[in-house]
Amino acid sequence: MLNKKFFIGIVIIAIIIFFNALFIVRQTQQTLILQFGDPIRIIQKPGLNIKIPLIQTAIYYDVRILEFDAEVEEVILSDQKRLLVDAFIRYKIVDPLKFYQAVGNENGFKARVTGLLSGSLRRVMGGDPLEVVLSQDRTSLMEKIQEGINLEAVNFGVSIVDVRIKRADLPKANSEAIFGRMRAEREKEARQFRAEGAEESQKIKAKAEKNKVIIVAEAKKKSQIIKGLGDEEAVRIYANAFNKDKEFFAFYRSMEAYKQAFLEGEDDPTLILSPDSDFFKYFNKSVK
Incomplete structure (x- = not known):
């Protein structure tokens, strides 16, 4: 009975040791085998592998x-x-071996690379003004930062694939000061634009007023010329008509004078004339 229990115990221990000796390397893993804390081999091919139980340890990366x-x-x-x-x-x-010897695990690497990233950011970005950092040239800045970190990361068995800036903000106090300065500059530009616009407006108005005066003067000049020519033509026509029949012309002019003199109106003056005056010459003729 005692032998049977001993045998069962041996079998259980053997099974535990057997399963402890087996380990699986997955597609997303690479394994470093340690023996008494010292690295002895690297397994990068996925599959089932064997190690010495209790002596060797597998670390997965x-x-x-x-x-x-x-x-x-x-x-x-x-x-x-x-x-x-x-x-x-x-x-x-x-390189899992270098990685294990330099930093041990991912937490150790993050602690080391934080300082590298901080130094590289200060060194590269500290040499450029804000306009460059916020422009399209930021890509070249990221490449420089990545190259600087990669030079050190090689010693950790790590390759830096990419470095990116998610956000670059000004501190609150600086933001308010910069926004205030930007607002003042924009207001200054706006005032300058308004002043230039007002000046241009005055120039346009002055030019338009000048053109107006010139056009009106030329129009009046032409109208006076045309009126003078019309008066000249009227005088000529009257003269020709008078020369053709002087008696009729005199009669016509007298009729026009009578029409204007005998118009009724409140403000018309009262005329006192002698019946024998030349004004009533044709009236006297009609009476005779």
């Missing part, structure tokens, strides 16, 4: 592209403006 979202960093630019930069890194573990 991801072969996929990983992402690290860094904390917001305050950077002083070349124009002495402060900028709050929120950046992230995409990286890949390419």
Whole structure:
């Protein structure tokens, strides 16, 4: 009975040891085998593998592209403006042995790369003004930052795939000051534009007034010329008519004078004339 229990115990221990010796490397993993804490081999091919139980340990690292979202960093630019930069890194573990020896695990790497990212951001972005950082040239800045971090990341067995800025904001106090200055500049430009517009308006009005005076003067001049020519033509016609029949012309002019003199009106003056005057010459003739 005792032998039977001992045998069952041995079998259970053997099964535990057997299953402890087996491990699976998945498609998304690479494995570093440690023996008493020292790395002895790297397994990058997926599948079922065997290690020595209780002596060897398997550490798994991801072969996929990983992402690290860094904390917001305050950077002083070349124009002495402060900028709050929120950046992230995409990286890949390419050498598990170097990675284990340099940083141990992903948390250790994040602690190390935070300083690298901060230094690279300050070094690269600190050499350019705010206008460059906020322009399309920001892509080239990211490439420089990535190259700077990659030089150090190689020692960690890591390849930096990408570095990107999610957000770049001014501190609240700086934002208000800059917005105030921008508003003042825009108001100054608006006042200048209004002044230039008013000046141009005065020039247009003065030119229009000048043209108006010239046009009216020329029109009056032409009208006087035309009127003078008309009067001249009228005088000529009257003269010709008078020369053709002087008696009739005199009679016609007298009739016109009678018509104007005998018009009734409240404000018309009262005329006192002698019946023998030349004015009533044709009346006297008709009476005779």
